[in-house]
Amino acid sequence: MSRIPLWLEAHPHMRVALLTLYYLAIIAGLVVLYGRGNFSTPPFVYQGF
Amino acid sequence: MQTGSPSRQPHLKAALLALVIAAIALAASLLWCTRLERRYIHALAPEFTPEKLQGAALQKHAFSQPDLLVLYGSSELVKEMPNNATQFFQDYPTGFRVFPVGKPGTSSLSVLQKVAAVGDDIKGRKVAFSISPGWFFTEVFAPEYYEGNFSNMQAFELAFSTHLSFELKRDVARRMLDFPNTLDDRALLNFTLWRLAGDTMVDRLLYAGTWPLGRIYCAVGQMQDHFEAALHILDVDEKLNPVPVRGMGVMKWSEMLKRAAKLANAAATVQKKKDEVKKKHLPRASRDKSLLPGTAREWTDLELLLRVFKELGAEPLLLAMPIEDIRLEVAGLSPLPRTAYVQRLNALATKYQMPLADFREHEKDNDFLVDFLDHLSAEGWMYYNKALDDFYHGRFTNR
Numbered sequence A: 001m002s003r004i005p006l007w008l009e010a011h012p013h014m015r016v017a018l019l020t021l022y023y024l025a026i027i028a029g030l031v032v033l034y035g036r037g038n039f040s041t042p043p044f045v046y047q048g049f
Numbered sequence B: 001m002q003t004g005s006p007s008r009q010p011h012l013k014a015a016l017l018a019l020v021i022a023a024i025a026l027a028a029s030l031l032w033c034t035r036l037e038r039r040y041i042h043a044l045a046p047e048f049t050p051e052k053l054q055g056a057a058l059q060k061h062a063f064s065q066p067d068l069l070v071l072y073g074s075s076e077l078v079k080e081m082p083n084n085a086t087q088f089f090q091d092y093p094t095g096f097r098v099f100p101v102g103k104p105g106t107s108s109l110s111v112l113q114k115v116a117a118v119g120d121d122i123k124g125r126k127v128a129f130s131i132s133p134g135w136f137f138t139e140v141f142a143p144e145y146y147e148g149n150f151s152n153m154q155a156f157e158l159a160f161s162t163h164l165s166f167e168l169k170r171d172v173a174r175r176m177l178d179f180p181n182t183l184d185d186r187a188l189l190n191f192t193l194w195r196l197a198g199d200t201m202v203d204r205l206l207y208a209g210t211w212p213l214g215r216i217y218c219a220v221g222q223m224q225d226h227f228e229a230a231l232h233i234l235d236v237d238e239k240l241n242p243v244p245v246r247g248m249g250v251m252k253w254s255e256m257l258k259r260a261a262k263l264a265n266a267a268a269t270v271q272k273k274k275d276e277v278k279k280k281h282l283p284r285a286s287r288d289k290s291l292l293p294g295t296a297r298e299w300t301d302l303e304l305l306l307r308v309f310k311e312l313g314a315e316p317l318l319l320a321m322p323i324e325d326i327r328l329e330v331a332g333l334s335p336l337p338r339t340a341y342v343q344r345l346n347a348l349a350t351k352y353q354m355p356l357a358d359f360r361e362h363e364k365d366n367d368f369l370v371d372f373l374d375h376l377s378a379e380g381w382m383y384y385n386k387a388l389d390d391f392y393h394g395r396f397t398n399r
Helices: A003-010 A012-034 B010-040 B057-064 B108-122 B133-137 B143-147 B152-159 B166-176 B187-198 B201-235 B253-267 B269-280 B284-291 B298-312 B325-331 B335-351 B378-392
Strands: B068-072 B097-101 B126-131 B315-320
Touching (some): A003 A012, A012 B010, B010 B201, B057 B068, B057 B097, B057 B108, B057 B201, B068 B108, B068 B378, B108 B126, B108 B152, B108 B166, B108 B298, B126 B378, B133 B298, B133 B335, B152 B166, B152 B187, B152 B201, B166 B187, B166 B298, B187 B201, B315 B378
Parallel strands (some): B068 B126, B126 B315
């Protein structure tokens, strides 16, 4: 077994903290990808009536 | 065995913690956005940006300010013209500034969705709506105009509004379905509008089924609206907080001269209009029949808008540009359709008990509009401004 999992096993609070950061990064990614609204409208030529 | 202990479920614990932190961060960001919007709302009044026109957050803030008067309209608001309401009330000459909302092609159906998205923030607030006569002399206007003004966020707010009756939403949905291009790739909105329009027992049940998802969409749309508004404010921050620089700038003379020439041309418009009369004159009888305003779909949309105003408890002023004699001449029309148009407009205003300024006394005034495309001249704007000022200060009486 490598040293990192062993270290994480020995420090459960650090493990939770790192996992929290991991999930926060996922949420932040989703916000960046889908968080912005789209208020653009198709262009058109206004000719009056 | 320690099944269920926190150390055995680190992922669950971390995910919940991340969600709580994200929720707190989101709430704090929204609070920050709202404060930024409130701080800059007066400076944003003269703008015609998508964040202002296609969202609802900035319009809501405008309604919350006692010294801002929201004016809905279309291309006349955007057209550069001396004395236009935005410019005229820029420095709060009588205690308020006009907050225009509209762009070319913004008809009643688009305006009513903006108003519906504002929701009950409009309750008890004064609002003005500028009516373009051109909309009522075309049976069905080009769908591109509606599509070019369509806002997904505002449409969702209308479809899932908690402030409007089902019957009103049904009638609006039936009109919105006449523009299928706006519903492409919007499956939930499309489905919801069909359910509203159908109005059978099954439709109502299915509509109720979509309600939770629809409200989630609305909540996401509202958050996006706040973020977009805040990002826009940060983008134009320097413009909104101008720092005067003395003697360091270079005058953009070519731009200024072009602008002056454009405005000077506006003064010579009447002659241009007369020339157009000569060119376009058509036999009167042939035009009267096709242009009688009774068939225009805009009547339906205007009445729907008035119903939205009524159900939301707004206090609107209707401003209707006059149809000048010269316009009748160029269209080859008798005064009959004009009389029918004005009478119907007055009947609607009376039905919904809303004040209307129809400016009939200016029908012989060929300078009220600058062209035949429902754009006010510098003179026309002054009459509009007087009506807005009287309305804001509670002096307006139906004329």
